Amino acid sequence: MWPLLRSLVAPRLGNLLLLGVLVLLTVPSLTRGQPQPFKSFSPPDWGLTHLAIHNKTGEVYVGTVNWIFKLSSNLTKLRSHMTGPVVDNEKCYPPPSVQSCPHDLAQTTNVNKLLLIDYAQNRLIACGSTSQGICQFLRLDDLFKLGEPHHRKEHYLSSVTESGTMSGVIITSQHGPASNLFIGTPIDGKSEYFPTLSSRKLMSNEENADMFSFVYQDEFVSSQLKIPSDTLSKFPAFDIYYIYGFSSEQFVYYLTMQLDTQLTSPDASGEQFFTSKIVRLCVDDSKFYSYVEFPIGCTKDGVEYRLIQDAYLSHPGKQLADSLGISEDEDILFTVFSQGQKNRAKPPKESALCLFTLRRIKEKIKERIQSCYRGEGKLSLPWLLNKELACINSPLQIDDNFCGQDFNQPLGGTSTIEGIPLFIDKEDGMTSVAAYDYHGNTVAFTGTRNGRMKKILVNSVSPTHPALLYENLVVSDGSSPILRDLLFSPDLQHIYTLSDKQVSRVPVESCEQYTTCGQCLGSKDPHCGWCVLHNMCSRKDRCERADEPQRFASDWRQCVELSVHPKNISVTMSQVQLVLEARNVPDLSAGVNCSFEGYVETDGHIQGSRIYCLSPSAHNVIPITRNKGDKRMVKLYLKSKETGKTFAGVDFVFYNCSVHSSCLSCVNGSFPCHWCKYRHICTQNANDCSFQEGRVNVSE
Structure with missing residues (x-):
């Protein structure tokens, strides 16, 4: 299939005919049962980078190189919008569309780096790599371009072309018409042009001059964080890669990866080490006084997993919540880390699925803030503060909702927040994760670098009841890793996977592949049970009268x-x-x-x-x-x-006794056959032998 598509790559711009290809992939489950057809969508130019799914309609938005697509929930193409190539040169600041530039211009591909649905304004925010990283606002219904702010420096987010390194979180305002957009991005050394973290105004009118302006700005402080030039002169390769962003309660969090300046030697010839961080800000803190970051990772059997690959905010099912000692409505964070601290771009395939509770993360951060406000230790943020500043003693009461002062900030954690390791994968290399609660069972789905999806049951954090890998599917071409945007359909019946070549719609369960009660319940898939009188493996809600006694078996002992x-x-x-x-x-x-x-x-x-x-x-x-x-x-x-x-x-x-032609075979078999001595026949009925000739029914 792929070589055929490859011939469609790189058409001329003037006569471009883009054919979104909908294919039905027949992919075998690697456990047992029948192959399952997955719907998938492959645009001819490939280069897929991001996925967004509307939480009501289930419609699918796909960001790629030079294009944005809108698909139906079953991956039929509905609309497409071209975003590139663009006449550009990344050295042109501001971009050539704003003022003439002395550098040579060329047709430049536009990589989609951010794809967010702004529900409040019924629009899609699609940010690219060209023109210093400007964004387009597209109407959700038809991808009509509502606006493309590009005249002011605040409109330029970052010219970095690597996708999967930028993350945005929309915070809908409780007080006014404008929402805020928290943006984290690498900057490729251009700290004079781009902040690495900022909070921007999202105006309802796309042409409003305040669009993307900082939420707060005066001559001393603003809603942004820049990588200091001192850090970049000492470590030219230093950057911060934003892997996942989310909001929980009154905070916004990011999981990031950055050069570890403690382990990496300043001279470029040495080996580079990376560290993963969890970053937190209060959503209403426009001056960024609440900025805290902590190293984050997990360890299993003495092996450290420190390279964050993906994360997913979820709630635990009842069994997992009980095991964690928390309630089912508390936030938990599933994460995937690769082993060690080297090779950010090509991490080791040894990887770990780990779990954090937000309660524990908040406790660790609060303890650190309280310690600093007692005057203990230093701010400990070497990449951001070019000299070590001591914590200042203050009588302030620090509670869970503390959002910082103009001192004792920004603050770094000195110890790693350790997650609970759930599942170690040494074969496939996990790259992405999503999870949800199904009837009290917590199910995690992980994508891998060789195009597989693992389904893992996580009902306990006790070592005596480890997480269970119960299914391992191929969902995309083996050479294509599953990218980070692993997303559920609104009805939680399907999960969408993304590789650089295709979007696939995978059922969260394929109970029908199991054809016997023993197979069905032996699979350990929490979605599946045996619908007795229908003789099929299915979800309980798909089994007629399943609540009546013994019509639906959920344990193999009930077969x-x-x-x-x-x-x-x-x-x-x-x-x-x-x-x-x-x-x-x-x-x-x-x-x-x-x-x-x-x-x-x-x-x-x-x-x-x-x-x-x-x-x-x-x-x-x-x-x-x-x-x-x-x-x-x-x-x-x-x-x-x-x-x-x-x-x-x-x-x-x-x-059938009559087929035996010898006395021995007749009477030595497993069945009650008799040999008639004189007629030489084998019969089931002893009366068939005449009384005079007698019969044999044991070896005589």
């Missing part, structure tokens, strides 16, 4: 067990009464039939816990046993008259 007596009869015996006993069956008052592997059905009569059936007539036995040797084993099924489905089966044998 139906069937026995029959006798277990075998001769092919010459007609309409023998069989007694079946079934365990774990629901009310069968609607009636059952006995089905002999689909050859013939007979009526079942229910008396208490027993079902009485007649075996087939001799005439009907012939097609079942013809040319099958001395025995024919069939499945004897119970078939529900209510659903028309067979729902329990047991092995049943028709044996």
